[in-house]
Amino acid sequence: MHSSSVFNGVLKICLAVTFFVVFFNYTAADALSAGTEQLDINARAGILLDAETGQVYYAKDADKSRPPASLTKLMTAILAVENGKLDDVVTVTGRAASVSVGSTIGLNKGDRITLENLLKAALVTSANDSTVAIAEHIGGNHDSFVYQMNRKAVLLGAEDTRFANTNGYHDPQHYTTAYDLGLITRYALQNNFINELVSTRETVVRWVEPEKEREVRNTNRLLHEDEVDGIDGVKTGSTARAGNCLIASATRGDKRLIAVVLHAGNRYREAAKLLDYGFSEVHPVTIFPAGKEMAEIKVKGGVYETVPLTVANPVRVEIARDQQPNIKLDVLMHSEPAAPVREGQLLGHAVFTINGYRLIKVPLVAAREVPPASLFSRMIYWFSK
Missing domain, CATH: 3.40.710.10 (DD-peptidase/beta-lactamase superfamily)
Incomplete structure (x- = not known):
């Protein structure tokens, strides 16, 4: 069971990440194809x-x-x-x-x-x-x-x-x-x-x-x-x-x-429009770079109160440019981590979706290590490394 404080923290992460991804992809879309209109079918x-x-x-x-x-x-x-x-x-x-x-x-x-x-x-x-x-x-x-x-x-x-x-x-x-x-x-x-x-x-x-x-x-x-x-x-x-x-x-x-x-x-014209769109407009795109801080989550008993989250590898998907601003992201956390947290430690997953359909699910890892707060625990931690 997650406590209410942890639940609220995770909710804030989802909101912050969604804002960043939308901003990131609007920027990419503007740079690559300014003025591109959204596809529509009859x-x-x-x-x-x-x-x-x-x-x-x-x-x-x-x-x-x-x-x-x-x-x-x-x-x-x-x-x-x-x-x-x-x-x-x-x-x-x-x-x-x-x-x-x-x-x-x-x-x-x-x-x-x-x-x-x-x-x-x-x-x-x-x-x-x-x-x-x-x-x-x-x-x-x-x-x-x-x-x-x-x-x-x-x-x-x-x-x-x-x-x-x-x-x-x-x-x-x-x-x-x-x-x-x-x-x-x-x-x-x-x-x-x-x-x-x-x-x-x-x-x-x-x-x-x-x-x-x-x-x-x-x-x-x-x-x-x-x-x-x-x-x-x-x-x-x-x-x-x-x-x-x-x-x-x-x-x-x-x-x-x-x-x-x-x-x-006109079923033939509309289907042809979709197929041509897919072949001409869909390309591999990096929607989140490796190492970029995505969000942060609270840590129990650490020298830092929070740990930033990131992805170990660039997140790449195939998508049309005009659809990039529609990407949304949910962060799935297992639980609030307790120190020590090692850099690169798996802490959860990020799920990218578009129009409610999954694009990709990727691991979320700690962007830095968080040693335990107490002196005795830190000594044990450093000696065990």
Whole structure:
């Protein structure tokens, strides 16, 4: 338990550090790009993040609940590839065959088709009937599969997500956030088969019985045009309530970015704006120098009443210049230290965030040593060094 005096001391540290970081980054932004305007997108919610690290570069209402429409199908695909075999032959039930609203692949009761081809239909042409067939095959029944979808969302950290179906039909109990969709997408793209499908422009869906095939074209317009360099995914979604939604990804060099836009005025333009912004404006930046005093904390029984805190190494992150003034910092202390305190001793951690999302967590160390106050304790301390 922290005493009230310690709690108040830590609170003062947080306030002082936040002020310094904001000041530091305003100075950097002014020097590097005076007059830079903040990015804005014409969408109800959106986010831009790094596909490898998960670092958030931009967020707009990314924690607000929104209907995801067919972006739902990414989670359906995740469970399918993790719990089934691509060459499994699925027999289509009456429930799957009865799906007729929105995009469908034209499944009929009794059709036999492989799981691989059902996934092609779901991710490339966004077929709603195929996801029901997938669910019944993998989960035994639709509701059991939806339960698994919700459990998987929790495991992935998508805590503000709840699914009520496999394809994104509107339901009050079917919702997510732009941030959660970013998490789900990052995870999905680690699977080679899903990663390949979401970048596929055109393919052929083949039935086992009756023996037939159908050519399908990806619903993601960015894959068919040259609006964004390096575009390689991911998924479209549209309903009257959800509006036009898109998860888009692009790779340039060794960096891959994921953009999510929900209920966008023009989903392709807004996603392209986010991706281009990430590749052109995001750069490594030192947001706190090594050895610079960050704050100070009280010390029990020391020759000095306080000890200054610092970081042993420069704190560097990748961030756009116009976002630097939005950086905030919280200091997490284990407890009020007691003398002796050695220089470089770990005393806590500093957590840098932007728009509520973590940038980096770094150790905080003592910037100087603090010997004990009593003569006897100091003698023991010096002899033990």
